[in-house]
Each structure stands twice: as C-alpha cells, then as structure tokens.
Amino acid sequence: MRGPPPEPRLAAHVYGHQAAIQQFEESFASGRLHHAWLISGPSGVGKVTLAFHLARRLLGGSDLESPAGRRISAGTHGDLLTIARKMDPRKGQLKGEITVADVQPIQNFLHHTATEGGWRVVVVDGLESLNRFAANALLKILEEPPPKTALFLTTSSPGTLLPTLRSRCRVLALAGLDEADMKAVLPDVPDDVLHRAHGSPGRALFLAQDRDGICAGLVERALAGEELDHENWVIVSQIAREAEGFALVCDLLGEALAGQARDAAFAGDLPRAALMADRAGRLGQMRLQSECFSLDRAEAIREVLALARQG
Known part of the structure; x- marks a missing residue:
C-alpha cells in the first residue's frame, strides 16, 4: 500500500x-x-x-x-x-x-x-x-x-x-479534483470515502481516520433521536482519546445537518430548513469554543450529540 x-x-x-x-x-x-x-x-x-x-x-x-x-x-x-x-x-x-x-x-x-x-x-x-x-x-x-x-x-x-x-x-x-485524480492521489482509500470527500484529498484522509465507521455510526444514531446507552458512552470516551475524534464527529454531524437543511429547503419546508441551518451554526460555534479553550473532548462530544438528538 x-x-x-x-x-x-x-x-x-x-x-x-x-x-x-x-x-x-x-x-x-x-x-x-x-x-x-x-x-x-x-x-x-x-x-x-x-x-x-x-x-x-x-x-x-x-x-x-x-x-x-x-x-x-x-x-x-x-x-x-x-x-x-x-x-x-x-x-x-x-x-x-x-x-x-x-x-x-x-x-x-x-x-x-x-x-x-x-x-x-x-x-x-x-x-x-x-x-x-x-x-x-x-x-x-x-x-x-x-x-x-x-x-x-x-x-x-x-x-x-x-x-x-x-x-x-x-x-x-x-x-475539487475529479474522480480519476482523487484515485491517483489516494489509491488505497475506499471509493465510498473518496465520494464523500467531494474532490478534496485532505478531507478524504480526514474521513478515512474513522476506520471502522465508529464516529459515523454514533452520529447516525444521534440523528435518529436514540438515547445513547452505556456502551455508546464508552465509545464516546474512546473517540475523545483520538487526536481528530472530536473534529470527525463535528464534521460528520455538520455535513448531515447542512444536508437536512438543504433537503428541507428544496421541499419547501422553510421552517425546518431554518432550524437545521441554525443547529449547524450552533455546532460550528460549539466546535470553535471547544478547540479554542481546550475543553474536555468527551464532554464536548456529548454536547454536540445532544444537539443532534433534538430532532
């Protein structure tokens, strides 16, 4: 490789x-x-x-x-x-x-x-x-x-x-780079990760750090409104110990919220579009505050996941 x-x-x-x-x-x-x-x-x-x-x-x-x-x-x-x-x-x-x-x-x-x-x-x-x-x-x-x-x-x-x-x-x-250039730069990165990177090799490498989809799965469950059990909180602690764990959760959640806002706008549901856009903005503020002030990463992850579960 x-x-x-x-x-x-x-x-x-x-x-x-x-x-x-x-x-x-x-x-x-x-x-x-x-x-x-x-x-x-x-x-x-x-x-x-x-x-x-x-x-x-x-x-x-x-x-x-x-x-x-x-x-x-x-x-x-x-x-x-x-x-x-x-x-x-x-x-x-x-x-x-x-x-x-x-x-x-x-x-x-x-x-x-x-x-x-x-x-x-x-x-x-x-x-x-x-x-x-x-x-x-x-x-x-x-x-x-x-x-x-x-x-x-x-x-x-x-x-x-x-x-x-x-x-x-x-x-x-x-x-962004086209598909051929992305594969030439990152031949060992899976195609699904390359697709989600939207032509950015740097983003593809960033997303590839979620090797087992742990962060993506956690975000998906939070967006579905699930209350996370003890096992999932153990996963949160594991993610928090990774250098880019908190950033990955924020990135994946931010992309999902932005997508929900866009889909709602296309469907004509402007109140929901505004709500999702507001949550994406709040997520960005929470991420910035956590990184600037070196807040506890596990607690920061819990807070952004709580934002996702608001529906």
Missing part, C-alpha cells in the same frame, strides 16, 4: 488544477507577472501544494533533485519564506490565528536582496487565520511590493478577507 501524499513542500506533482497553472504560466510568460496570487478553494483540495509548485517554478526548483529543489524541500532556500499558524507549546496544537508578529518578517525578507539573484517568494498558508492587525500589516506589503516579488496566499474562506486585500490579488479559484 502507498502512504499518504507527500506534504505540500515535497510534492513532485500537482493533480488537477491545470487551469490555474495555465493562468499563472501565461502571466509569467507575458513578463508582467502579478505580485500577489490568492489561491482559494475548499479545505484539503491542494492549495498549498499548488503554492509550492508555483514557488518552485519561480525559484528554479521544479526538479526536486536540483540544488534549488533540494533547498526548497529542506526549507532552507534563502529566497522562500513561509508564514502559517504556529504551534502553541502549552496546548500542543496550532494557534487559532496568525498574528502581526508572524507577518512582520515578510517586510524584512522582501527588502533584502535575493540571495540567488532572482525572485523572492512568500507563501502564506491560511489567510483567513490572520487577525485584524496581521491583515492590515500584510495589506501594506501588498500595496508597495518590491520588484521580482511573488506572494502566494491560500484561503478556504475568501469571503472573510478584507475587500481591499482581495482586490490587490489575482485569484486562482480551485475546484
């Missing part, structure tokens, strides 16, 4: 997204390459992989075995800077936002001469995670970029960004 796809920095190939690559190549060939590219699309669809692919193109590292290619893979290329959420050592998880202190190194990086005499490239992973101060700091950088500078900014939520920030970027909007 093959392992999971390589991390974005190490990927030798981009599956799908050929239209986006073509747009970039045409701009590059024209000699008037835009300085900022906003790569948007669903979570796990390959936005950061594409960003590094384009960065390699500018830095002469498309061949992973070339000197520049090896430096990019190792994270030691002097003309490539990556900004993303950092780990919180106290909580052992990623911080909830990218701060102005995280963004400030971009200014110094771009105003130094390129170490290899060519382009300077910045990849910002998760633009929606920038807090207000960080977003304003990045906006100032985008307003007056130095020559031969390229910024690749990824986001799953373009609608949440500052309009002034979006307006200074050229957008590459990515759709």
